[in-house]
Amino acid sequence: xxxxxxxxxxxxxxxxxxxxxxxxxxxxxxxxxxxxxxxxxxxxxxxxxxxxxxxxxxxxxxxxxxxxxxxxxxxxxxxxxxxxxxxxxxxxxxxxxxxxxxxxxxxxxxxxxxxxxxxxxxxxxxxxxxxxxxxxxxxxxxxxxxxxxxxxxxxxxxxxxxxxxxxxxxxxxxxxxxxxxxxxxxxxxxxxxxxxxxxxxxxxxxxxxxxxxxxxxxxxxxxxxxxxxxxxxxxxxxxxxxxxxxxxxxxxxxxxxxxxxxxxxxxxxxxxxxxxxxxxxxxxxxxxxxxxxxxxxxxxxxxxxxxxxxxxxxxxxxxxxxxxxxxxxxxxxxxxxxxxxxxxxxxxxxxxxxxxxx
Numbered sequence: 001x002x003x004x005x006x007x008x009x010x011x012x013x014x015x016x017x018x019x020x021x022x023x024x025x026x027x028x029x030x031x032x033x034x035x036x037x038x039x040x041x042x043x044x045x046x047x048x049x050x051x052x053x054x055x056x057x058x059x060x061x062x063x064x065x066x067x068x069x070x071x072x073x074x075x076x077x078x079x080x081x082x083x084x085x086x087x088x089x090x091x092x093x094x095x096x097x098x099x100x101x102x103x104x105x106x107x108x109x110x111x112x113x114x115x116x117x118x119x120x121x122x123x124x125x126x127x128x129x130x131x132x133x134x135x136x137x138x139x140x141x142x143x144x145x146x147x148x149x150x151x152x153x154x155x156x157x158x159x160x161x162x163x164x165x166x167x168x169x170x171x172x173x174x175x176x177x178x179x180x181x182x183x184x185x186x187x188x189x190x191x192x193x194x195x196x197x198x199x200x201x202x203x204x205x206x207x208x209x210x211x212x213x214x215x216x217x218x219x220x221x222x223x224x225x226x227x228x229x230x231x232x233x234x235x236x237x238x239x240x241x242x243x244x245x246x247x248x249x250x251x252x253x254x255x256x257x258x259x260x261x262x263x264x265x266x267x268x269x270x271x272x273x274x275x276x277x278x279x280x281x282x283x284x285x286x287x288x289x290x291x292x293x294x295x296x297x298x299x300x301x302x303x304x305x306x307x308x309x310x311x312x313x314x315x316x317x318x319x320x321x322x323x324x325x326x327x328x329x330x331x332x333x334x335x336x337x338x339x340x341x342x343x344x345x346x347x348x349x350x351x352x353x354x355x356x357x358x
Contacts, residue, residue: 097127110171154225161209324353
């Protein structure tokens, strides 16, 4: 490894408590990036404004101190932008910067860099962040190679997510087109990216997103093309990922087609939740003491249509779902014993695609 990477933990930036931000598709009627205050007692969101300067801000990620928010522009040309979020409405900081790839769908902050996964071009990029919080030109670009058995969705690579490992030493990039997860290194000094290993999953699963178990020794990978969760062991010292089990996120006999989109793991590591589009449900999976025994225990309606993203609030007591086609963000109270979410409220958010907290 050339050096550690560290993911910043978002914090509240003023006395008003936690805030939420919602990404959206402007081409489908979204207002850009919505800002909302979060009621600490009920979890209810109260919208405070919107920033509409950036086209298709479909995914968001906070910077290390919670004062700057980064957003992809999921367009053919692809860009990333920084917003000051210390006020009631996000304020664009400088012009959007090209990411060196097309159709970026996910981004994360690590070691002074913004990292972006590009679905269209099947690549991952790194851009250094300046003192003002604005990303600079691309310094590292990894072009994935490979394909999968689905001729429509897997004719080539489609990087869908890039995420720092909990110990800050490596990055993991998930590729739907190649049915694989790549373990990468970022050189903090130069911004160069290097692939250290590639783990193949079952052909045709179409991995979309992953999440780490809080103990740091297991990774759960959500498939979009095959609606399953792949359980992997994670060796942080070696940077090695090893699949050990695969479980469904749809009940037996489910009709139609489901397209899983996002997942979250409970703070205590006992539950995993997955959003499934088409079914328009949240799958609840229980995790045993080995962290490798995972089973589907329930599904509940997502509160809208086409749940594209979900997120736990900072307390871990509530789950928020961005329902893209019904145009809302719905929140759920989580039963701490069963892990089953109960709908508690919603707010209008046209073409919602992502929810993050600061």
